[in-house]
Every structure is written in C-alpha cells, then in structure tokens.
Amino acid sequence: MFFVDPETGDVIDVDLATAVYKPSLRGAASAVKCIKVKRPLSTFDKRSIRTVVRGVARVLVGCPKGSWQPRKQRCKVGLKAYETITPGRCKRGSGGKTQRS
Numbered sequence: 673m674f675f676v677d678p679e680t681g682d683v684i685d686v687d688l689a690t691a692v693y694k695p696s697l698r699g700a701a702s703a704v705k706c707i708k709v710k711r712p713l714s715t716f717d718k719r720s721i722r723t724v725v726r727g728v729a730r731v732l733v734g735c736p737k738g739s740w741q742p743r744k745q746r747c748k749v750g751l752k753a754y755e756t757i758t759p760g761r762c763k764r765g766s767g768g769k770t771q772r773s
Contacts, residue, residue: 706762707769710753720747721754730757 716734719742724731732755735747762768 703759704761704770704772706758706760706766707771708756708758708762708767709769710755713754716752716754720751722751724751728759731755732757 713734715736717737717740720735720740722733724733731753733751734754735751736749739748740746741748756768762770
C-alpha cells in the first residue's frame with residue numbers, strides 16, 4: 673500500500689511488517705534534485721539504457737557501445753553508470769548539477 677505525504681509529496685510505502693520511506697524525486701513542483709553525469713551518453717548503446725533504484729538515488733546505466741548483444745538483450749561487459757540522480761542539492765565540489773523539476 674502506498675500513500676503520498678501531502679506536505680512534501682513523497683511516496684511512502686506502508687507494509688504491515690515494516691514501514692519503508694521512499695522519497696519521490698518527482699514530488700512537488702519545487703522538488704530539487706542533484707544530477708551527476710558519470711560518462712557521456714554517446715559512449716553507450718541506446719538500446720541498453722536502464723534505470724536502477726539504489727536507496728533514494730536513481731542511477732541510469734547502460735552498456736558501452738560494441739558490447740550490447742541485441743538477440744540476448746544482454747551486455748557482455750556489464751552495465752556502467754551514465755548518470756546518478758539524488759534528491760536534494762548537490763554538495764560543493766561533487767561535480768553535480770542542481771536542478772528544479
């Protein structure tokens with residue numbers, strides 16, 4: 673079961689055994705997020721881009737060009753991080769870009 677916190681717009685997953693708090697990156701109109709680009713998008717195969725959720729961060733991953741197997745829908749060398757999106761402002765010197773959505 674999910675419900676949205678009316679003040680912050682965060683999505684809260686309520687389980688009978690444990691309560692898990694999952695902040696939403698979309699949230700309210702004034703939500704702030706930090707975007708860090710790890711590698712240029714041009715180095716990845718367009719068919720392999722995926723989103724992986726790790727805690728409160730969303731990581732866009734992909735397969736380097738030349739390593740994607742279209743028939744198997746798999747990467748020969750493993751998926752590499754393209755971009756990391758976390759809620760809140762970027763810390764100074766982290767190389768990230770703060771963006772409002």
